[in-house]
Every structure is written in structure tokens, then in C-alpha cells.
Amino acid sequence: MYEKDLQEFEPVIGLETHVELGTASKMFCGCATEFGAEPNTHTCPVCLGLPGALPVVNEKAIESTIRIGLALHCDIATWCRFARKNYFYPDMPKNFQTSQYDEPLCTDGYLDVDVEGSVVRVPIERVHLEEDTGKTLHVGGSTGRIHGATHSLVDYNRAGIPLVEIVTKPVVGTGQQAAAVAKAYVTELRDVLRGLDVSDIRMEQGSMRCDVNTSLNRPGEPWGTRTETKNVNSLRSVERAVRSEVERQAVLLRSGGRITQETRHFHEDSGTTSPGRSKEEATDYRYFPEPDLVPIAPDPDWVGALKAVLPEAPSVRRKQLLAQLGLSDLDAQAMVNAGVLDLVLATTEAGAPAAEARNWWLGSLAQAANTQGVEASELAITPAQVARVVELVAAGDLTAGLAKQVVDGVLAGEGSPDEVIGSRGLAVVKDEGALTEAVEAALAADPEAAEKVRGGKVQAVGALVGRVMKQTRGQADAAAVRALLLEKLGVSDS
Amino acid sequence: MTDLTRLTAVETREAITSGQASAVEVAQAHLDRIAAVDDRVHAFLHVDAEGALAQAKRVDAGEVTGPLAGVPLALKDVMTMAGVPTTCGSRILEGWRPPYDATVTARLKAAGVVILGKTNMDEFAMGSSTEHSAYGPTHNPWDLDRIPGGSGGGSSAALASYQAPLAIGTDTGGSIRQPASVTGTVGVKPTYGAVSRYGLVAFSSSLDQAGPCARTVLDAALLHEVIAGHDPCDSTSIPAPVPPVVEAARNASVEGLRVGVVKELQGDGYEPGVTARFEEAVALLQSQGAIVSEVSCPHFGYALPAYYLIAPSEASSNLARFDGVRYGLRVGDDGDRSLEEVMALTRARGFGAEVKRRIILGTYALSSGYYDAYYGQAQKVRTLISRDFQAAWSRVDVLVAPTCPTVAFPLGAKLEDPLAMYKQDICSIPANLYGGPAASFPAGLSEGLPVGFQVMAPTLRDDLLYRVGGALEKVLPPAIPPLSWES
Numbered sequence: 001m002y003e004k005d006l007q008e009f010e011p012v013i014g015l016e017t018h019v020e021l022g023t024a025s026k027m028f029c030g031c032a033t034e035f036g037a038e039p040n041t042h043t044c045p046v047c048l049g050l051p052g053a054l055p056v057v058n059e060k061a062i063e064s065t066i067r068i069g070l071a072l073h074c075d076i077a078t079w080c081r082f083a084r085k086n087y088f089y090p091d092m093p094k095n096f097q098t099s100q101y102d103e104p105l106c107t108d109g110y111l112d113v114d115v116e117g118s119v120v121r122v123p124i125e126r127v128h129l130e131e132d133t134g135k136t137l138h139v140g141g142s143t144g145r146i147h148g149a150t151h152s153l154v155d156y157n158r159a160g161i162p163l164v165e166i167v168t169k170p171v172v173g174t175g176q177q178a179a180a181v182a183k184a185y186v187t188e189l190r191d192v193l194r195g196l197d198v199s200d201i202r203m204e205q206g207s208m209r210c211d212v213n214t215s216l217n218r219p220g221e222p223w224g225t226r227t228e229t230k231n232v233n234s235l236r237s238v239e240r241a242v243r244s245e246v247e248r249q250a251v252l253l254r255s256g257g258r259i260t261q262e263t264r265h266f267h268e269d270s271g272t273t274s275p276g277r278s279k280e281e282a283t284d285y286r287y288f289p290e291p292d293l294v295p296i297a298p299d300p301d302w303v304g305a306l307k308a309v310l311p312e313a314p315s316v317r318r319k320q321l322l323a324q325l326g327l328s329d330l331d332a333q334a335m336v337n338a339g340v341l342d343l344v345l346a347t348t349e350a351g352a353p354a355a356e357a358r359n360w361w362l363g364s365l366a367q368a369a370n371t372q373g374v375e376a377s378e379l380a381i382t383p384a385q386v387a388r389v390v391e392l393v394a395a396g397d398l399t400a401g402l403a404k405q406v407v408d409g410v411l412a413g414e415g416s417p418d419e420v421i422g423s424r425g426l427a428v429v430k431d432e433g434a435l436t437e438a439v440e441a442a443l444a445a446d447p448e449a450a451e452k453v454r455g456g457k458v459q460a461v462g463a464l465v466g467r468v469m470k471q472t473r474g475q476a477d478a479a480a481v482r483a484l485l486l487e488k489l490g491v492s493d494s
Numbered sequence: 495m496t497d498l499t500r501l502t503a504v505e506t507r508e509a510i511t512s513g514q515a516s517a518v519e520v521a522q523a524h525l526d527r528i529a530a531v532d533d534r535v536h537a538f539l540h541v542d543a544e545g546a547l548a549q550a551k552r553v554d555a556g557e558v559t560g561p562l563a564g565v566p567l568a569l570k571d572v573m574t575m576a577g578v579p580t581t582c583g584s585r586i587l588e589g590w591r592p593p594y595d596a597t598v599t600a601r602l603k604a605a606g607v608v609i610l611g612k613t614n615m616d617e618f619a620m621g622s623s624t625e626h627s628a629y630g631p632t633h634n635p636w637d638l639d640r641i642p643g644g645s646g647g648g649s650s651a652a653l654a655s656y657q658a659p660l661a662i663g664t665d666t667g668g669s670i671r672q673p674a675s676v677t678g679t680v681g682v683k684p685t686y687g688a689v690s691r692y693g694l695v696a697f698s699s700s701l702d703q704a705g706p707c708a709r710t711v712l713d714a715a716l717l718h719e720v721i722a723g724h725d726p727c728d729s730t731s732i733p734a735p736v737p738p739v740v741e742a743a744r745n746a747s748v749e750g751l752r753v754g755v756v757k758e759l760q761g762d763g764y765e766p767g768v769t770a771r772f773e774e775a776v777a778l779l780q781s782q783g784a785i786v787s788e789v790s791c792p793h794f795g796y797a798l799p800a801y802y803l804i805a806p807s808e809a810s811s812n813l814a815r816f817d818g819v820r821y822g823l824r825v826g827d828d829g830d831r832s833l834e835e836v837m838a839l840t841r842a843r844g845f846g847a848e849v850k851r852r853i854i855l856g857t858y859a860l861s862s863g864y865y866d867a868y869y870g871q872a873q874k875v876r877t878l879i880s881r882d883f884q885a886a887w888s889r890v891d892v893l894v895a896p897t898c899p900t901v902a903f904p905l906g907a908k909l910e911d912p913l914a915m916y917k918q919d920i921c922s923i924p925a926n927l928y929g930g931p932a933a934s935f936p937a938g939l940s941e942g943l944p945v946g947f948q949v950m951a952p953t954l955r956d957d958l959l960y961r962v963g964g965a966l967e968k969v970l971p972p973a974i975p976p977l978s979w980e981s
């Protein structure tokens with residue numbers, strides 16, 4: 001349906017991305033920004049908006065915003081101001097949000113994204129800085145939404161955390177790729193921001209949130225009325241939200257209906273959107289320059305210095321890695337997506353072959369991170385330790401199974417790989433005598449299997465290998481055990 | 495024995511250091527005075543006897559020293575003080591006890607100043623008579639049937655009725671100077687950004703400025719020195735040294751000082767008695783060596799309308815936080831009403847008529863489609879007024895004018911006529927829009943009531959105000975209220 005819709009209509013998409021900066025303190029006060037603390041413990045008169053309290057700008061947040069603007073090829077303002085966005089909502093302590101309006105810090109840039117092998121340039125309208133709001137929890141209803149709730153609780157820990165808003169210009173001419181471009185843009189943006197180390201970017205924790213604008217028009221006609229789908233909080237959802245809106249709007253337009261300019265909510269479960277507040281009755285935000293703050297005038301020399309030390313764009317880095325290690329583009333993309341690119345690189349620098357490093361970080365380590373709900377970089381194992389495990393396997397000191405156990409031990413905080421091997425007694429059994437003894441015992445314990453193997457059913461040796469491995473508590477090399485068993489039984493492994 | 499409440503701040507400190515009286519005795523004398531007369535004056539909304547005596551004991555124990563250690567002070571109720579009620583004269587903050595000290599409060603405490611309590615004011619500092627307080631009006635000690643000025647009428651009345659030798663006011667359009675004018679006291683609005691606004695509950699952020707109030711010029715200067723200075727908690731605070739205000743108050747020479755009389759702030763609408771006292775004061779300055787000339791400030795006539803767009807606009811945003819969700823009054827939260835209804839009911843009940851009027855004005859002025867015509871245009875006028883000041887400074891060192899066109903008017907006289915009330919500040923508003931320092935000094939009486947003389951100076955030249963004020967004080971008889979109602 002989506003493909004057919006986009007043969008008939010031309011899509012225009014736009015993305016507004018909010019990113020919580022990873023500064024140690026909030027935008028206008030000294031409170032900590034750490035996620036997951038007890039409600040209302042990271043608050044003070046300023047971020048609670050108590051009468052008389054005044055904001056003071058966090059310079060680190062200004063710096064991060066400028067670096068984001070530079071990475072997105074934006075012009076950096078030489079003079080700009082914060083503005084007040086006035087509206088009443090209980091999670092906003094002052095009932096206005098200190099934001100930027102017509103004088104953003106960064107304007108007019110772009111981000112090149114790779115979509116199905118070709119480069120699409122997404123134009124950036126602006127990058128500005130504002131404060132985040134608190135969080136409201138509606139209690140008593142079945143849906144967690146305000147309707148049906150008996151009361152609401154507000155947590156102001158998030159109120160005042162610096163929030164960067166990155167707004168694209170309308171992206172036209174994407175055709176069938178509209179949804180893919182949207183996803184690729186948010187993915188690339190996330191990687192750029194990670195590369196800048198300005199945010200931890202946990203979409204699932206809400207530290208990066210997207211609003212997706214979509215409209216359709218027939219070829220040759222003016223742009224259609226757009227809808228804004230709010231709080232789309234995963235890469236996959238960005239793509240689904242565009243698809244869903246394209247399909248919904250196409251049905252409406254085809255039947256002669258009109259698109260209402262409105263905000264819509266995205267539902268993760270169904271992948272569809274439903275109407276929120278209508279823009280036609282939207283609040284007049286009564287923006288005006290924030291009189292409690294002085295204008296910001298970034299020194300051009302300082303901006304130049306920040307520009308000079310920007311990290312390479314992820315796309316450039318990816319290509320370098322590719323060439324260096326002989327990994328495929330798909331591999332590189334997968335590593336970026338899993339947040340293990342740097343870890344793989346560091347592991348290869350510590351001596352491991354690229355393929356092994358890739359397999360560890362994309363395999364069991366990515367899985368471990370997922371299970372623990374942390375980033376791979378937060379696991380209790382270092383790239384050097386992974387390289388050591390790879391080295392031990394290559395030397396025949398560990399089997400694949402033992403290596404996994406060693407890594408589990410390191411992840412469990414039992415020490416370095418060598419310490420885990422020592423404490424868990426995981427070294428490969430190289431004592432031929434002990435091994436022969438175990439083989440004899442296995443043959444004696446299961447003469448039936450031994451007979452089958454002798455009779456030509458070589459696969460029956462598996463049961464005997466299992467017995468030997470059990471007796472040696474997994475410390476034998478399974479391949480060597482198999483060869484030894486076959487030799488004893490006088491069968492050659494064809 | 496000396497009546498401790500009649501002493502100036504300087505004399506009070508001398509009495510304490512000489513052992514003539516302890517700080518506790520001084521504090522107790524003022525608390526007794528409050529108990530004796532404030533039922534009639536109603537200067538205080540809250541008296542913190544316990545805190546005052548505790549601070550006085552610290553002074554007596556030698557824990558704090560300094561020129562104002564042990565001197566009592568009345569704090570306008572717009573300034574936060576940890577644990578002490580702060581209402582801003584509004585119902586909506588009834589019962590709120592801030593968890594933190596304003597920077598001004600903290601500096602006063604550190605200087606050993608004994609804070610007696612919180613003084614009455616027009617609700618959120620919006621008014622010129624203190625009649626807009628939700629807790630009832632304050633009465634002018636010169637005539638209890640008259641207004642003490644506003645918004646800081648509690649502070650000025652406390653000084654004039656000897657309930658405190660020092661007070662803190664805040665001035666957005668004249669709220670320090672006009673009350674000083676009508677009570678015969680000294681009130682100084684320092685340069686915008688000279689005194690921290692941290693903990694000053696905002697009315698209009700770009701105009702609000704806290705300052706010293708006292709019965710003498712030197713006392714005001716000493717207080718100025720304690721509360722002024724850069725504060726990293728206020729982004730608009732100026733990182734510059736405090737001008738030599740105390741030295742200026744002591745020397746008080748106007749020899750060779752170029753004094754400009756503002757042409758636009760005289761004539762029709764000014765009471766003859768006010769004009770007469772003003773002209774006499776100018777002559778007195780001239781006789782002490784000042785060089786007097788008339789200076790035209792052509793845009794001052796637009797100051798009042800510009801002010802009544804800018805200040806309400808900022809106020810409409812600043813006062814949005816009072817919604818009953820986090821602190822203060824909450825109305826209608828019966829479990830059935832929606833959040834919006836509870837917010838609306840709280841604000842409907844919690845705010846008085848004048849505050850609502852200004853919130854509506856400001857909301858309208860900032861609305862989409864009207865912003866340029868109102869708020870935007872007013873900002874341009876503000877720039878023009880600043881240019882008038884800049885042009886004046888090329889010719890004179892200070893500008894002078896009456897502080898207020900009238901003497902204290904009877905309570906209730908202008909309550910039904912907001913425009914007439916707004917015109918009380920016609921002479922004081924230009925300095926707020928410009929941001930420079932301005933002060934009101936006593937200039938004698940008209941029909942038995944005080945007249946104020948206003949001095950305006952370039953930004954960060956607050957010292958010039960004290961030179962002029964001190965020079966007048968030397969030659970004018972002191973303004974002593976008869977307090978006939980006491981007997």
C-alpha cells in the first residue's frame with residue numbers, strides 16, 4: 001500500500017529531534033542530570049521554578065550545541081538570545097519553557113545520509129537549546145494517560161536538563177524512500193551525536209526523541225497539509241510512523257477528504273497514529289526574549305577552535321575502518337547500530353583479528369549488554385580483555401566453550417580472563433594420560449555407542465564425546481577428543 | 495534613656511559598639527515599637543521576633559561585626575527569607591515559606607543586620623499606594639488617612655513611624671522612590687544589575703531592582719554597600735565594583751556638579767507645593783556650587799505607556815508559575831475538577847484585581863499578531879528613552895525632577911481610577927526603562943506632607959545620587975513626622 005501510495009503522491013517529510021545533552025549539571029542550575037534517581041531528588045529552587053529563583057546558563061551546554069551545529073555544517077550565531085515559550089502545564093515549573101525562538105544558536109546546515117547505497121542530503125533548518133520539562137505520571141487509569149486517572153504525580157528531576165532541538169527543513173523528493181530516509185537520518189544523527197560525545201542517546205530512556213512531520217501532495221500540486229507525529233522513540237518507529245502517516249493520509253486524500261493540521265500520537269503496539277491536540281486551536285506561546293538571561297555571543301575564535309577539533313563524521317570513520325579491516329559495509333553499519341564500533345576497533349588495536357573482534361562484540365557481548373540493559377561499552381569487560389581471550393583460543397589454551405565461560409566470568413566481575421581461568425579451573429586439558437583415561441572410561445560405559453561407531457555410524461561418536469567432556473568438566477578440546485575416540489575405535493573420519 | 499527607635503543606623507551601631515545598648519536591647523525596642531503602633535500603621539505582614547533576637551544575640555556575642563551589625567531592618571515581603579513567610583502581598587502565596595534566602599537577605603544576615611520582619615506591599619509590587627495588598631492597606635505615619643506610597647509602602651511607613659531605621663525596597667517603576675517621597679524618607683533605586691535579583695520574586699525582570707531605604711542619606715549608603723555587588727546566581731548582575739556610595743554620602747559636595755532639570759517633568763499636573771519645594775531644592779544645590787541648567791528629554795512623555803506594556807508583558811509570564819500545583823494557595827481541588835479548572839480557580843481567587851488587570855494587559859500585548867504593535871513598539875520607546883539619558887549625560891552629570899507630582903493622597907482616592915494611580919510614577923519610570931540609578935530625597939513639606947526630590951544618574955554612578963542627597967540633607971531641616979495619632 002505504501003509503495004502504491006507513493007506512486008500516486010509525493011511525500012514531504014520533516015524531523016524535529018530532541019536530544020538531552022549529557023552535561024553533568026542542568027541547563028540553568030547545578031542539579032545533577034543523572035537518569036533514574038528517586039523522584040524529585042535532583043531539584044533546587046531554580047529548576048523547581050520557585051518564586052525569586054533565577055537561571056544561569058550552563059556553558060558546557062552552549063559548547064555542546066555549537067559542536068552539534070558545526071558537525072551538521074550549520075552557521076553559528078554571533079549573538080542570540082533565549083526566549084520564553086509560555087504555556088500552562090504542571091510538568092513545567094514556571095509555566096514557561098526557556099527556549100530559543102527566532103534567534104537559534106545554529107542555522108542552515110545539512111546531514112548526508114546513506115540510503116540503500118545512495119547519499120541523500122537532509123537540509124537542517126536550525127539547532128537550538130532549551131530546557132527539558134518534568135515528567136507527569138497519571139495514576140489510577142487503565143491506560144496511564146490522563147483520561148481516567150484519579151491523580152497525577154510529577155517528577156521534576158528531568159526539568160531543566162539541557163535539551164537540543166534539531167529541526168530539518170522540509171525534505172522533498174524522497175519518493176518511495178521517504179520512510180527509509182527518515183530512519184537513516186535519525187540513525188546518522190544519532191551516530192554523529194555519539195561521535196561528539198554530547199549525549200548518551202538512549203532512545204528507550206527518552207534522551208533522544210523524534211517528532212515526524214509528514215504531508216502528501218499530488219505531483220505538480222502545492223505541498224499538502226502536514227501532521228506532526230509526536231514522541232517517536234525508536235529508529236524502527238520513525239520508519240513505521242512515516243509509513244503509517246503516508247498510508248493514512250493517502251486513503252483520506254483519495255476519498256476526497258482533507259488532512260487536518262494536528263499533532264498525532266504514535267502507538268508502538270499497532271504502528272499507527274491517533275490524533276492529539278489540533279493545531280488550529282493550538283496555544284499562542286507568546287514568545288518573548290528571556291529577560292532573566294543575558295544574550296549569548298560566542299567568540300568566533302572559540303567557535304573556530306571547537307570546529308578544528310571536531311571528530312570525524314561517522315560515515316568517514318566507517319569507511320576508514322572498512323578499508324583497514326576488510327569488513328563489509330553491512331558489518332560496519334551493524335557495529336554502529338549496536339554501539340560497538342569503537343570497541344571492535346579497540347579490540348583489533350589490542351591484537352585481535354577483526355573478524356574475531358566483530359564476532360565477540362556483535363555476538364555474545366551485544367547479547368549480554370542487551371540482557372543487562374546497558375550499552376556494550378558499559379560491560380565489565382575491556383577490549384584488551386576480549387583480545388586476550390581471542391589470543392588464548394588461537395593458542396589452543398581455550399576452546400570456544402571455555403572462552404565463553406571465561407568471558408562470563410569477566411562480565412560477572414571475577415577479574416581478568418587469566419584470573420577467571422585460574423579461579424574457575426578452565427584451562428584446556430592437555431594431559432594425554434588423563435584424556436586417554438577418560439576415553440577408556442567412556443568406551444566402557446557405553447559399549448553400545450562404541451559398537452555403532454565401529455559399525456560405520458560415525459555420528460554416534462557424539463554421545464561418547466559428550467561423556468568425555470562431562471568427565472573433564474568441559475576442559476578438553478572437543479575436536480581432539482573426537483579424533484582420539486575414532487582412532488581408538490579404528491574408524492577414520494572421512 | 496535614649497529612645498533606641500529614634501536613632502539612625504549609624505547612631506544605633508555607635509550605641510552598640512560603645513556599650514550604651516546591646517543589639518538585643520535595640521531589637522527588643524523595635525519589636526516593642528512595632529507592637530505599640532503597627533496595629534494603626536500596618537507596615538508589617540509578618541514579624542520575626544525570634545529570628546531578630548537570635549541575630550541580635552549573635553551580634554552581641556561578637557560573631558558578626560561591621561557598620562550595620564545589630565541594626566534593625568524591615569524587609570519588603572517580595573524578598574525570600576528561608577523559613578519566613580513570603581507572600582508578596584498576595585493571597586496566592588499565603589502560607590508559603592521559602593526554603594532559601596534571597597542574595598540580598600543572605601548579605602544582610604552576613605552583615606549582622608537584624609531583620610525584624612516582612613513589610614506590606616501592593617500585590618506583587620503592582621501599585622503606588624499599598625492599597626492593592628491582599629492583607630489590607632498600610633497607613634502613612636504623617637497622616638493615617640493617607641497612602642504611604644507603593645508598592646513599598648510597608649517599608650517606607652516602617653521608617654517614618656520609627657519601627658525600623660533601615661528597610662529594603664524594590665523599584666520597578668518607582669516602588670522605592672515614590673513611597674520615600676510621600677513619607678519624607680530616603681529611597682534609592684541602584685543601577686539595574688547592581689543589586690542581585692536572586693530571591694526577589696519577579697514582577698518585571700528587566701526593570702526590577704532592589705535598593706536601600708532609610709531616614710538619612712548616609713544610612714542608605716551604608717545599606718547600599720551591604721546589599722550591592724556581583725552575584726553569580728543572577729545573570730543580569732553587573733560584574734563591577736560597587737561605586738563609592740558611602741564616601742559620596744559623607745563628603746556630599748556638589749561643587750561644580752552639573753545638574754540638569756528635566757524640562758518634561760514639571761508644569762501642568764504637578765501640585766504647586768511640589769513644584770515650589772523642588773525649585774527651592776534646586777536653588778539650594780546651586781547655592782552650594784552646582785551648575786544648574788534645563789535639559790529636554792523629549793521621549794520621557796512616552797515612558798508611562800511603554801512601561802505599561804513592558805512590565806505587564808513580563809509579569810504575565812513571571813506570574814504564570816502561581817498555579818496551585820507546587821506551593822501556596824490551591825482552590826477547588828475536590829477530586830472531580832480537572833487540573834485546568836483547579837489552576838483557573840486558584841488564580842481567580844488568589845490574585846487581586848490589579849494583578850489580573852496587568853496579566854490580561856501583558857498577555858494581550860505579547861499575543862501573536864499584536865506583539866510588534868505593543869511589546870515590540872514599547873521596546874523601541876525604551877531605546878529612545880535611554881538615548882535621551884545618554885544625550886543628557888553629554889551636558890550634565892545628574893538629572894533632577896520631582897519624585898512624584900503630588901504629596902500623599904487620601905486612602906481610596908485613586909482606587910477606582912487605575913490611570914490616575916499609574917500617573918503617580920510618571921517621573922520615576924524613565925530611570926527604570928533606562929536602567930540607571932535614581933533616588934528620592936526629602937525636600938520639605940507641602941501643606942504638612944513630605945515632598946520628594948528625585949536625582950537620576952548615569953549607570954554605575956550611584957555615588958552621584960548620594961552626593962546630591964547629602965548636600966540637600968545638610969541644608970534642609972529634617973523631615974520629622976508629627977505622629978500626632980500616637981497620643
